[in-house]
Amino acid sequence: MKVAFENQRILLTGASAGIGRAMAGMLAEAGAKSLILVARRENELENLKRELLQRYPQVAVYIYPCDLSDQTAIDHLLHYISREVGAVDILINNAGMGDYGLFETASWDKTERMLKLNIQGLTYLTHKLAAPMIALGRGGILNVSSGLGFFFMPGMSVYAATKHYVTAFSEALRLELKGTGVVVSQVCPGPVATEFSEVAGNTHLSEGLPPWLLLSAEQCAREALAGFAQGKALTIPGQAMHWLTLTGRLLPRPLMRLALSGTRKRLLKTQQTESPRIAPVH
Numbered sequence: 276m277k278v279a280f281e282n283q284r285i286l287l288t289g290a291s292a293g294i295g296r297a298m299a300g301m302l303a304e305a306g307a308k309s310l311i312l313v314a315r316r317e318n319e320l321e322n323l324k325r326e327l328l329q330r331y332p333q334v335a336v337y338i339y340p341c342d343l344s345d346q347t348a349i350d351h352l353l354h355y356i357s358r359e360v361g362a363v364d365i366l367i368n369n370a371g372m373g374d375y376g377l378f379e380t381a382s383w384d385k386t387e388r389m390l391k392l393n394i395q396g397l398t399y400l401t402h403k404l405a406a407p408m409i410a411l412g413r414g415g416i417l418n419v420s421s422g423l424g425f426f427f428m429p430g431m432s433v434y435a436a437t438k439h440y441v442t443a444f445s446e447a448l449r450l451e452l453k454g455t456g457v458v459v460s461q462v463c464p465g466p467v468a469t470e471f472s473e474v475a476g477n478t479h480l481s482e483g484l485p486p487w488l489l490l491s492a493e494q495c496a497r498e499a500l501a502g503f504a505q506g507k508a509l510t511i512p513g514q515a516m517h518w519l520t521l522t523g524r525l526l527p528r529p530l531m532r533l534a535l536s537g538t539r540k541r542l543l544k545t546q547q548t549e550s551p552r553i554a555p556v557h
Contacts, residue, residue, distance in 0.1 A: 276506045278365065278415040278458050281306035286356065286363045288343060288400070289370030291319035294419065294467060297496035298367065299323060303331040305500075309360055311337045313352060314370070335360075343370050343396035344388045353403055365415040366404050368397045368441075373434040377542050386433055393437035398444065405448075405457065412456040417503045418445045422465040422511070422520055426531070429538035438463075449508055458506050462499035465516035467492055488515050 285307050289295040291314035299312055310327070314320055320338040327336050337359060341352045356363060371393045374381055401416060408414030423435040424442030442461060449459035466489045495512045502510030511517045523531075 276456075276458050278460075278504050278506060280365070280500070280504065282308045283364040284309040284311070284360055284362065285365040285367065286311045286313065286404070287367045287369060288313045289419075290314050290323065291316045293492045294464070294496050294499070295367075295369040296323060297492045298369065298500060299327060300330075301496055301500055303327050303334045303336075307334055309335040309337065311339065311356055311360060311363070313339050313341050313343070315340060315342055343400070344391035346395070346399055349396060349399055349403070353400075362407055362411065363404050364408070364413070365417070366401065367417045367419070368400065369419045370396070371419065371437075373431065375430050375434075376546060377430070377539070378432050380546065381433070389433060390437060393434070394440050397441065401448070405452070408457045409452065409455045414457040415503065416448070416457065416459045417499070418459075418461045419499070420445065420461045420463045422463050422516060424461075424463050425520060425524055427535075429535050430542050446508065458503075460503045460507055460510070462495075462502065462510045462512065463520070464490065464495050464499070464512050465519070466490070467495045488513075488519075490516070 280302055285302055287295055287299055287302070287310060290299050290312035295312075295314070296319075299310060302310060312320055312323060317338070317340040320340060324336045324338050327334060337356075339352055339355055342348050372389050374385060374389060397418065401418075405414075405416065408416075418441050420441040421435075421438040423431060424438035426435065428435045442463065445459055445461035452459055468489055468491050490513045498512035499510055511520050
């Protein structure tokens with residue numbers, strides 16, 4: 276079952292930068308009726324709204340600064356949408372955060388916020404909006420997971436675990452909603468050239484990656500929305516990442532453990548040359 280963006284009321288989280296910002300422009304170009312853009316950074320949302328209205332004056336653009344790791348804040352967001360926009364036709368859960376480093380040295384505040392944002396916030400927002408979509412007999416939900424939703428990665432233990440949740444949740448929910456008119460899809464990107472590593476507080480996270488593996492936010496957003504529009508269960512943007520993911524899923528786990536067994540030593544060496552990691556505000 277395909278998903279149409281034209282004349283739809285679309286809620287997009289994590290819209291202030293990167294993949295989300297790119298998606299906002301593409302959805303406006305596709306003829307969305309309303310865009311409800313959510314992120315923490317109000318200034319970036321204001322800039323995006325101004326840019327979109329200049330290019331697509333026919334689209335109603337609403338912005339709402341919100342910390343999606345806070346359930347009460349999500350309730351306020353939903354009240355605002357109900358009052359100002361009405362029903363949500365399409366939900367795109369793009370907001371998320373990550374971290375890189377040894378688990379025992381990570382800031383617990385940051386780890387807890389990652390769990391709440393990547394898992395609890397995404398699930399709560401989906402729970403609140405899925406039932407109204409089912410009642411209308413139409414709708415779409417796109418969850419932005421990660422290539423790490425299929426694998427494990429020392430140094431990103433909690434982040435990878437949250438994306439395993441998103442991937443499993445999306446697959447199961449898609450089957451639960453089959454026949455209701457509501458399409459559930461997910462996108463699992465590999466490395467993308469965004470602010471992700473800076474927001475995570477790990478600027479070295481994307482260093483040393485081969486250029487052929489790193490996607491632009493625009494390409495990732497374009498392929499994600501194209502797969503969603505076609506009603507695909509899963510989209511893995513980029514040919515290189517697609518084949519790496521396929522190959523990696525076929526590798527025996529003992530072999531993967533062996534290949535990653537030296538990660539702790541590398542992380543210790545890296546962290547000894549860095550300043551203490553501080554949880555970012557974004």
